Amino acid sequence: MLIALAGQQNAGKSTIFNMLTGATQYVANYPGVTVEKKSGRYKDGEIRVEVVDLPGTYSLTSFSLEERVARDFLLQDKPDCIVNVLDASNLSRSLMFTIQALELGQPMVLGLNMMDVATAHGMHIDVEKLSRTLEVPVIPLVGRKNKGRTELVEAIRHCSTTPQSRSRSPLLYGDLEKYIESIEATIREASRLEASYPIRWVAIKLLEGDQRVVEMIRTEHPDGEAILDMVQAHATEFEKYHALTTSDHILTYRHAKAQEIARASIQQPSTGKASLSERIDRVVLNRILAPVFLVLTVYCIYQISIVQGYELTKYTWPYLATFRSLVADILPIPGLVEDGILRSLVLWCVDSANTLLNYVPIFFILFALIALLEDSGYMARIAFVLDRIFQRFGLHGQSTLPYILGGVFAGGCAVPGIMATKGIPDDRARMATILTVPYMNCLAKVPLYTLLVNIFFAGQKSYALFFISTITIIMALIIAWVLTNTVLKSKEQAPFVMEMPTYHLPTLRGVTTRTFQRTWEYLQKVGTIVLAVSVCVFALLQFPNLSDDVMQKYEKKMHGALAVFQSTIKNTQYASSLDNTHQVLSMMDYASRFNAARLNSGGDIQGVMQRFEEENPVFFSFLKPGKKDKESRIVGKAASLLLVKRKEVQRQIKDERIQNSFFGKVGRALEPITKFAGFDWKINIALISSFAARESSVATLGVLFEQGANEGATLEERMGTQSEASGMTPLHALALILFFALYPPCFAATIMVKVQTGSYKWMLFAIAFPCAVGLSVASAVFSLGNFFHVSGFTMMQIFYGVALSLALFIGFFPQLLKNISGTNSQGPRQNNDSSTLITQS
The missing domain is CATH 3.40.50.300 (P-loop containing nucleotide triphosphate hydrolases)
Structure with a gap:
């Protein structure tokens, strides 16, 4: 059934x-x-x-x-x-x-x-x-x-x-009945539609002006055009004598019938008291208090899901790290100079998947809180509070949830934000929301923002963070207005209906069911994509490989370091256990796993120590921390120097490989374009790699800016030192922040655009348009700042003032801008003959 x-x-x-x-x-x-x-x-x-x-x-x-x-x-x-x-x-x-x-x-x-x-x-x-x-x-x-x-x-x-009789007493539409019967009879004369559609229903829909039914009659009925002409004639005649359109007449009769049935079926004593929902709404929808409650609600969502959810990742990450260690143990041990393609590729994919899985506690809590808001009835109130503002920019009150999930201030993700646009009934507003949600401050953007602020705006950190937190929503509103009045102008719109449901206590079963469903859907749709993209990015960063001559140079360095190591330990009791390359590689792999296990022990240091001592007592005796005998100290120090030397050589190989990789060549090829925004090839590579996942930007910069064996220097220190040498200024950093804020969505979010729109055209547009906007804005800010010799911080203030003024102008004078631009399209709330309807249950 x-x-x-x-x-x-x-x-x-x-x-x-x-x-x-x-x-x-x-x-x-x-x-x-x-x-x-x-x-x-x-x-x-x-x-x-x-x-x-x-x-x-x-x-x-x-x-x-x-x-x-x-x-x-x-x-x-x-x-x-x-x-x-x-x-x-x-x-x-x-x-x-x-x-x-x-x-x-x-x-x-x-x-x-x-x-x-x-x-x-x-x-x-x-x-x-x-x-x-x-x-x-x-x-x-x-x-x-x-x-x-x-x-x-x-x-x-x-x-x-037990089939019910189809001869139920139909709702009669008064003076319109004779026209309905006439249309029914005409349709039946030469049509097989009755097998597929109720003919009376078709006749009523034609009189309502339902465009889908009109097209169906035109294409499926042999006398379609004649029937449509007859319907138009009947509608004109009816309106002539009743001063009311046929569609309004039908709506009026339905409403009257619903009221009549409800009155006849309900007995309700009049108490004269307002309902509980109405009393609550007098407070939470108060003109002054409503924004306060809204801000507090958003703040609580972030505190519970993002802040506290991030705390949970401290407990989940050791399990993910343990999983990585288990995978690493299965793979071939790393070589003296390189890890090998198989090991590198598998661990790259595992690291990419772990990055995604590490955020699951955050999203799980976020989805649960959203379900609570939906079931309680307050989500509709949020839409009501913001709709008047959003509609001036071509958006919708229900655009609120996608923006919250995307990260209005900081800490969301564009993928669930784009997924949440399903509930927006207005197609134009839904498309505008889909295309602007990626401008929000997703959690993965935060590391790069933090890095740049700490290096270039350390003295103005509070203002810089405020700028980043708010400029994105300002730019999203401006761009939404531009899109809805240009490329989305012809998109279909729907009458806007907003309901204020009664407040309810959410059920545990309902909330948990939807939370698990949304989390699982997120993992299914994104997890597979991330793994596929990881392989592509790995290939683009690794190939074409370095020449044999270059690799021999690095191998010579490592063999020299290995000779020094073996010379240092030759008179110790451990010399026989480390007298060939294979044994040394085993020791180095053991040391790497030992250090990783200690870092991810979750406090169980003794358990880690015992496990590794049982695995290899010889290696453990000179690699363990704490007090050791003289020979163990000598061998332990020599092993540490050898490991440091290998890391240094591996970093040099990575740096040279990236410069000569497909990604590196693309980064250098883009320099003539991106130089107007102040970006060099290293920044270009970081931005390209961040298309796969926003976190990749900092990870790539970490590789690109690594130098020598300075293990103690942070990425901020390395970038800061090299930036001074290369002439990178706060103005460069501001241009990079603006471009990154307006940059296309990550690959997973781009695929979600395809899923939600069902169109590769819009997916490609979601890549190309933000690239053009982001590069234009970054280039304008950097070039103007350079021309007028304005500092990065001053240019930040100027840009914020201009963007905020433009957003306020659009908000207060939307019709004036439409007249100036020659746009005649009506707003989402004025489509056909429909108007906003707000119902209070």
């Missing part, structure tokens, strides 16, 4: 879905679209029931992608039963969807959810009377407490096995 869960948003569909299916569920996308498809199964005796949770929609029109997906599924997949979930505490609103669903003429059961909330509000719903009026079974439910499941399962079985 195939069952569809349908209904309006915030009616508790997801709760009913979880109640029916439990853990037997999975998430995918509907074919060809980006809307999430949640499916699950349960057993009813010998019957296997598949339940599909359709996107929550307020109607079955074709304004938004979610509405089209839900409607197409009901019409094309023809489920055995539609379970229409209603909010019992707001019955009249929910019935608007029910009336439209009934017009499809398919078997249906009404799940009257949140009965406990309705009772708490003093409402008594006559379920039997409601069932007789609508001529469908009605089942009272309290989804979060698992009440009503047995009755619902039984009603579904009866509904699907």
Whole structure:
């Protein structure tokens, strides 16, 4: 059996879905679209029931992608039963969807959810009377407490096995009925559409002006154009005598019918008191207090998920490091000069995967907190508070969540941020959000920002961090306005409907289920991509390899160091254990693993010491820390010098290989373009490598700026010293910060753009456009600063003032800018004849 869960948003569909299916569920996308498809199964005796949770929609029109997906599924997949979930505490609103669903003429059961909330509000719903009026079974439910499941399962079985009569009394539309009947008769005369679509429903949709149905009649009916001409004539005639469009007349009748059914089915004594939700909203939506609560909420999210979640990584990282050690033990031991391709590639991939997995505790907490906000009802309030601001830039109140996940101030990730855009019904605003979420300060950008601020803006650290935290959202709003008035101008828009659901206590089951689902989806969609990209980046940094002559030069250095080592220890008791290269390599591998195990011991130093002593007592005796005999000290010191020499040679090899690699050649080839932003080939390579993962920028710089055997110098110290020698100034650093802030999303986020848009064209645009914008801004700032001899810090202040002024001008005078630019497109809230609707349950 195939069952569809349908209904309006915030009616508790997801709760009913979880109640029916439990853990037997999975998430995918509907074919060809980006809307999430949640499916699950349960057993009813010998019957296997598949339940599909359709996107929550307020109607079955074709304004938004979610509405089209839900409607197409009901019409094309023809489920055995539609379970229409209603909010019992707001019955009249929910019935608007029910009336439209009934017009499809398919078997249906009404799940009257949140009965406990309705009772708490003093409402008594006559379920039997409601069932007789609508001529469908009605089942009272309290989804979060698992009440009503047995009755619902039984009603579904009866509904699907005992076909309901399609002669239900339809909703009559008064003076419009004669036109509906005329259109029905004409469609039936020469058409086979009746086998696929309810003809009365088609006639009503034509009078509503539903463009999808209009196109369907035009292409699938032999007399399509004639029928459309007749519909237009009927609509014109009706409007002439009623001073009302046919679509408004239909909407009015549905609304009146929903109100009539609700009044007849509900007994509610008038107390004159405001509901609990209304009393809470008087505070959290207060004109003055609302921004305060919003900022506190965002602050708490960051403190709990980013700050405390990062603390958890201190406990998870030792396990990831142990896993790396286990993999390293299986691989061939490293050579005297190089590790070998197999070992290097596998460890590179493991390190890349560990980088991703290390952030899982942060994302898990973040997803749980977002689920709490959604289930409690406050997420809708956040959208309400910010919508008036966002809409002036072509965005949407529901763009808030993607921006929060992306890292409004610092510490998010673009991947879940882009994933969260699924819920935005307005296609233009959704695309603008997808393309601007990567400008947020994801957690992986923070290391480079910290590095540059510590080197070049140490005296103005607080202001520099404030600049970085806020300039990204300012630039994102400006760029969103530009996109929605240019390349996204023709994108389809939807009427904006915002609902203020009643506040609810989130359920543990609902929150944990969605948290695990989102975390697993994140790992599935990103983990495989990161591994694939790691191989590509590894190849681009390694090949073409160094020539044999160059490698022989480095091998000669290492063999010289090896000879010195063996000469130093030849008169000790350990000489026989280290008299050939293979034994020395084993010792060096042992020393590296020993040092790594001590660093990741998690406090269990004694356990590590005991394990390595048992593994090789000879090596342990001169490599262990602490008090040793004279010969052990001599050999231990010689071994340390040999290890340092090998690291020095390996760094030199890496540096030369990178310069001559494909990446290195590209970095040098880009210098004629990037020199206007102050970037040399090393910076270019770091930026290119960061396309795979933002963390790679600092990691690459760490390789590029390593010199000699100065093991004690930090990357800040090495970069600072070399920057002074090369003439790198705070102005260079500012240009790099701005470019990095406006840089294209990382590869994983770029793939997510493809997943969410379903288009390679937009994926490539998401790479090319930020490159052009970022390089233009960085070049302008650097070139102007150089020309006028302005310091980096002063230029930072000037740029911030200009960007903030432009954003405020767009926000306060959006129509003036449209007139100046010659843009005639209407904003997202003015599409067709629709207006913003805010409902309070």
